[in-house]
Amino acid sequence: MTQQAEQHEQHRASGTDGTRDRRPARGKPFLYVVVCAAGVAADVSKLITSAQERDWEVGVIATPLAMNGFFDPAAVEALTGRPIRSAWRTPGEPRPFPAPDAVVVAPATFNTVNKWAAGIADTLALGTLCEAAGLGVPIAVLPCVAEALAAHPAYRDSLIRLRGMGVRIGEPYAGEADPHGGRPEFGWERALDLLGPPPAAGT
Numbered sequence: 001m002t003q004q005a006e007q008h009e010q011h012r013a014s015g016t017d018g019t020r021d022r023r024p025a026r027g028k029p030f031l032y033v034v035v036c037a038a039g040v041a042a043d044v045s046k047l048i049t050s051a052q053e054r055d056w057e058v059g060v061i062a063t064p065l066a067m068n069g070f071f072d073p074a075a076v077e078a079l080t081g082r083p084i085r086s087a088w089r090t091p092g093e094p095r096p097f098p099a100p101d102a103v104v105v106a107p108a109t110f111n112t113v114n115k116w117a118a119g120i121a122d123t124l125a126l127g128t129l130c131e132a133a134g135l136g137v138p139i140a141v142l143p144c145v146a147e148a149l150a151a152h153p154a155y156r157d158s159l160i161r162l163r164g165m166g167v168r169i170g171e172p173y174a175g176e177a178d179p180h181g182g183r184p185e186f187g188w189e190r191a192l193d194l195l196g197p198p199p200a201a202g203t
């Protein structure tokens, strides 16, 4: 077992914040879906449904701005059966989600990608991503970043840095409308393909 895998195992057993992993002993593998404030987030339920079909249990962590009208929180909570997390819990509160077996960031914004690569943890979403990478939890990212922003050297450096951390990054998606007003598909399932099959339940 690698050092990162050992850390991940310890993390699952004890929780980084001193509370125990609340995943039932033989529960399904738990996937965190981190949602950022991009227009395509309106369709995040497609990702959640696909993940559930592949036998992941899903909990959603949204950036505070993503909670500001970018998707339908009630629909997402109904799908996952859990509250969406966006803010840090208070010190006395139990951890609302089990530790993650894997994390997907979709859509990933220019802002969140750059802050994550820089080690900034000023939202729960960013803190979770920074920590998950350090623990060796598999992470897949589907960026949704316009070409003009993607050309910024800081963004290019961020992607190189994240790849160097072992983060799996999907193809560029600019989200720009074609001449007929249509948009290409975001390709939500790609995030799950990048992760591969979930670990067997109870392992």
Ligand SMILES: Cc1cc2nc3c(=O)[nH]c(=O)nc-3n(C[C@H](O)[C@H](O)[C@H](O)COP(=O)(O)O)c2cc1C
Residues within 6 Å of the ligand: 035, 036, 037, 038, 039, 040, 063, 064, 065, 066, 108, 109, 110, 111, 112, 113, 123, 144, 145, 146, 175
């Ligand atoms: C309607 C709308 C759509 C947006 N779409 C995108 C997008 O596709 N990609 C992106 O990087 N930023 C997009 N933004 C800008 C982000 O919301 C903004 O950079 C924000 O700070 C991102 O915050 P977050 O990374 O914490 O979610 C959009 C903003 C609005 C108002």
